[in-house]
Amino acid sequence: xxxxxxxxxxxxxxxxxxxxxxxxxxxxxxxxxxxxxxxxxxxxxxxxxxxxxxxxxxxxxxxxxxxxxxxxxxxxxxxxxxxxxxxxxxxxxxxxxxxxxxxxxxxxxxxxxxxxxxxxxxxxxxxxxxxxxxxxxxxxxxxxxxxxxxxxxxxxxxxxxxxxxxxxxxxxxxxxxxxxxxxxxxxxxxxxxxxxxxxxxxxxxxxxxxxxxxxxxxxxxxxxxxxxxxxxxxxxxxxxxxxxxxxxxxxxxxxxxxxxxxxxxxxxxxxxxxxxxxxxxxxxxxxxxxxxxxxxxxxxxxxxxxxxxxxxxxxxxxxxxxxxxxxxxxxxx
Amino acid sequence: xxxxxxxxxxxxxxxxxxxxxxxxxxxxxxxxxxxxxxxxxxxxxxxxxxxxxxxxxxxxxxxxxxxxxxxxxxxxxxxxxxxxxxxxxxxxxxxxxxxxxxxxxxxxxxxxxxxxxxxxxxxxxxxxxxxxxxxxxxxxxxxxxxxxxxxxxxxxxxxxxxxxxxxxxxxxxxxxxxxxxxxxxxxxxxxxxxxxxxxxxxxxxxxxxxxxxxxxxxxxxxxxxxxxxxxxxxxxxxxxxxxxxxxxxxxxxxxxxxxxxxxxxxxxxxxxxxxxxxxxxxxxxxxxxxxxxxxxxxxxxxxxxxxxxxxxxxxxxxxxxxxxxxxxxxx
Ligand SMILES: Nc1ncnc2c1ncn2[C@@H]1O[C@H](COP(=O)(O)OP(=O)(O)OP(=O)(O)O)[C@@H](O)[C@H]1O
Ligand SMILES: Nc1ncnc2c1ncn2[C@@H]1O[C@H](COP(=O)(O)OP(=O)(O)OP(=O)(O)O)[C@@H](O)[C@H]1O
Ligand code: SF4
Ligand code: SF4
Ligand SMILES: [Mg+2]
Ligand SMILES: [Mg+2]
Numbered sequence: 131x132x133x134x135x136x137x138x139x140x141x142x143x144x145x146x147x148x149x150x151x152x153x154x155x156x157x158x159x160x161x162x163x164x165x166x167x168x169x170x171x172x173x174x175x176x177x178x179x180x181x182x183x184x185x186x187x188x189x190x191x192x193x194x195x196x197x198x199x200x201x202x203x204x205x206x207x208x209x210x211x212x213x214x215x216x217x218x219x220x221x222x223x224x225x226x227x228x229x230x231x232x233x234x235x236x237x238x239x240x241x242x243x244x245x246x247x248x249x250x251x252x253x254x255x256x257x258x259x260x261x262x263x264x265x266x267x268x269x270x271x272x273x274x275x276x277x278x279x280x281x282x283x284x285x286x287x288x289x290x291x292x293x294x295x296x297x298x299x300x301x302x303x304x305x306x307x308x309x310x311x312x313x314x315x316x317x318x319x320x321x322x323x324x325x326x327x328x329x330x331x332x333x334x335x336x337x338x339x340x341x342x343x344x345x346x347x348x349x350x351x352x353x354x355x356x357x358x359x360x361x362x363x364x365x366x367x368x369x370x371x372x373x374x375x376x377x378x379x380x381x382x383x384x385x386x387x388x389x390x391x392x393x394x395x396x397x398x399x400x401x402x403x404x405x406x407x408x409x410x411x412x413x414x415x416x417x418x419x420x421x422x423x424x425x426x427x428x429x430x431x432x433x434x435x436x437x438x439x440x441x442x443x444x445x446x447x448x449x450x451x452x453x454x455x456x457x458x459x460x461x462x463x
Numbered sequence: 464x465x466x467x468x469x470x471x472x473x474x475x476x477x478x479x480x481x482x483x484x485x486x487x488x489x490x491x492x493x494x495x496x497x498x499x500x501x502x503x504x505x506x507x508x509x510x511x512x513x514x515x516x517x518x519x520x521x522x523x524x525x526x527x528x529x530x531x532x533x534x535x536x537x538x539x540x541x542x543x544x545x546x547x548x549x550x551x552x553x554x555x556x557x558x559x560x561x562x563x564x565x566x567x568x569x570x571x572x573x574x575x576x577x578x579x580x581x582x583x584x585x586x587x588x589x590x591x592x593x594x595x596x597x598x599x600x601x602x603x604x605x606x607x608x609x610x611x612x613x614x615x616x617x618x619x620x621x622x623x624x625x626x627x628x629x630x631x632x633x634x635x636x637x638x639x640x641x642x643x644x645x646x647x648x649x650x651x652x653x654x655x656x657x658x659x660x661x662x663x664x665x666x667x668x669x670x671x672x673x674x675x676x677x678x679x680x681x682x683x684x685x686x687x688x689x690x691x692x693x694x695x696x697x698x699x700x701x702x703x704x705x706x707x708x709x710x711x712x713x714x715x716x717x718x719x720x721x722x723x724x725x726x727x728x729x730x731x732x733x734x735x736x737x738x739x740x741x742x743x744x745x746x747x748x749x750x751x752x753x754x755x756x757x758x759x760x761x762x763x764x765x766x767x768x769x770x771x772x773x774x775x776x777x778x779x780x781x782x783x784x785x786x787x788x789x790x791x792x793x794x
Contacts (some may be wrong), residue, residue, distance in 0.1 A: 145623075178657070178658070179625055179631075284481075287479065288484075288748065291506030291507050292506050292744070293744070314652075317652045317653070318652065319506050320505050320723065321726045321727050321728075322726040324726070325728070325738060326739035329737055347653070347655050347659075348683075350727070374733065377733070387657055388656055391659070391660045392656050394685060394688065395688050395727070396688060397688045397689070399689070405660060405664075410609055410610075410658075414615065415612065
């Protein structure tokens with residue numbers, strides 16, 4: 131039986147924005163999201179640019195305040211309520227939950243050796259007592275990330291993007307986290323290095339039993355690496371299921387639109403990708419009813435009035451759309 | 464076809480604490496008006512450094528090889544970019560005839576100035592628009608790149624936007640001055656595929672409307688297949704293959720290009736393992752002798768690869784490759 135590492139219900143994050151001319155308002159970046167991340171899984175999160183993926187990841191790491199709903203972290207050793215976590219428990223959570231930065235160039239200080247970069251979290255969190263102990267931990271995780279002793283003595287500018295990303299990963303993993311958010315962590319890499327880093331992350335998932343929340347725009351990468359896939363649109367979770375199921379038979383029209391827009395490797399397919407028509411809604415002035423109705427080719431009257439709830443049909447393939455049952459064949463085709 | 468920009472024998476090294484590091488090694492290519500060239504290849508192979516050279520914009524520790532030449536053809540005749548010195552002369556390649564979408568959108572926006580103010584400033588510097596005209600055009604451009612509620616976003620700061628919105632604001636800023644050559648360095652990596660498709664359409668419109676030439680740098684070979692006319696593949700600072708996009712993708716000649724295509728995760732076979740090019744990228748301080756790819760090449764012929772630099776061979780009039788497997792007279 132699988133266990134849930136992260137369980138969030140009605141999770142919301144709002145930002146206060148604006149001043150002057152338009153006045154102040156609240157931007158609902160994450161809006162009543164239910165999410166269950168299974169222990170040991172590679173959980174993919176895709177969706178519209180600006181739909182709240184980074185914010186959701188940061189909320190689960192307690193890097194932005196949660197403004198509504200509940201979120202729990204349970205790893206067998208501890209059980210934390212993320213909405214109220216503070217003090218020494220929060221400090222402990224920082225060891226258990228880590229972020230791999232998106233940009234391997236910006237994230238690494240050019241003045242520190244690779245050894246010092248990887249060791250820093252250990253020192254800041256006071257996880258090791260002696261320099262020997264620190265060195266041993268650094269060497270161990272560096273080896274896992276295929277960095278050798280020679281590498282550890284050098285400065286980051288001597289490394290390629292892929293090697294820097296391995297350094298970032300080693301730094302994120304040195305404190306022994308159980309939950310890692312990887313936000314666009316391979317987007318900046320060439321496809322060969324990307325394949326190499328993805329194989330490494332999968333290996334770490336297997337060997338160290340790390341649970342990953344993997345945020346990406348690259349659907350082919352997600353299809354190859356993630357066990358489970360969730361799709362966001364304008365702050366809401368619109369679909370969530372095992373990855374294969376989503377690719378085989380997407381249930382939400384937005385997911386289908388995403389798949390249709392994947393650029394084909396065949397130059398003769400130009401212009402064949404299906405386009406999403408209609409106005410992209412503003413997060414500060416959101417559409418009524420289903421938030422996708424302004425662009426959905428299947429929208430009917432009820433879509434403009436009632437917001438569809440995330441349904442749990444019992445087969446593990448969740449979707450928030452009034453018409454998913456009648457559209458099933460159309461979307462799977 | 465008329466050449467818009469010609470790059471000849473471009474070599475760029477950087478002075479570092481650990482010695483001279485070669486980032487671009489004897490690179491030549493040209494782009495015509497209205498042509499889209501894709502630039503792909505290894506991370507760290509000098510794509511961004513090449514692109515910045517076109518605007519004479521590399522860091523102070525950059526050393527250009529003596530034979531390096533970049534010629535921009537303008538209405539007033541050819542301009543030798545690398546000989547431009549004063550800020551006034553450089554204006555033509557920095558936001559005038561050439562404009563660039565930078566790889567790091569966050570670094571391209573000043574943190575304390577709103578997106579809109581920066582766009583207006585840029586436009587007023589490179590045109591004789593009034594402030595009100597510049598403002599209207601900026602809002603229109605934000606709208607065209609798919610930013611909803613553009614008038615409101617106009618007065619926000621970069622950190623308040625999501626990664627993808629920042630990238631689109633960057634694109635809007637770069638194209639608002641209607642450059643002759645647009646350098647787009649990873650312009651769509653932070654975008655979801657539906658918005659990416661919209662941005663790509665916009666770029667195609669610009670090519671049609673203004674005969675703009677584009678250098679499109681990306682790791683996404685699908686995007687290249689859908690946008691570029693020709694594509695150049697880089698490895699360790701060198702262009703190892705260049706040709707029409709259909710040829711290079713369907714019929715790659717260089718073992719590195721073949722390795723890249725094989726490493727792509729394919730949607731039609733989800734069980735296939737991901738296969739990177741074997742071996743590690745050599746340290747920039749220890750460039751391999753002979754063919755730069757020989758330390759990792761699965762098709763290495765023998766000593767000739769280790770000792771002799773392969774020259775460009777035209778496998779057909781528009782398709783060149785630098786590999787001993789293809790040199791006419793095997794050495
Ligand atoms: N610090 C902040 N202040 C105000 N608004 C913010 C802040 N951070 C994020 N937002 C807003 O919250 C929304 C969601 O942003 P988020 O970065 O989570 O999106 P995303 O799904 O990660 O997008 P992308 O794919 O483009 O990275 C956006 O409308 C964004 O402008
Ligand atoms: N100012 C600098 N000083 C020293 N080295 C530099 C400098 N700028 C770039 N380099 C080096 O030049 C090489 C080429 O870098 P460049 O950014 O052009 O690579 P790229 O092909 O754009 O890679 P990516 O795909 O990761 O963006 C790298 O090894 C980089 O570290
Ligand atoms: S609820 Fe209506 S508008 Fe929303 S996705 Fe379903 S069909 Fe489209
Ligand atoms: S020249 Fe030799 S080592 Fe280089 S790519 Fe060709 S076969 Fe491989
Ligand atoms: Mg994001
Ligand atoms: Mg680059």
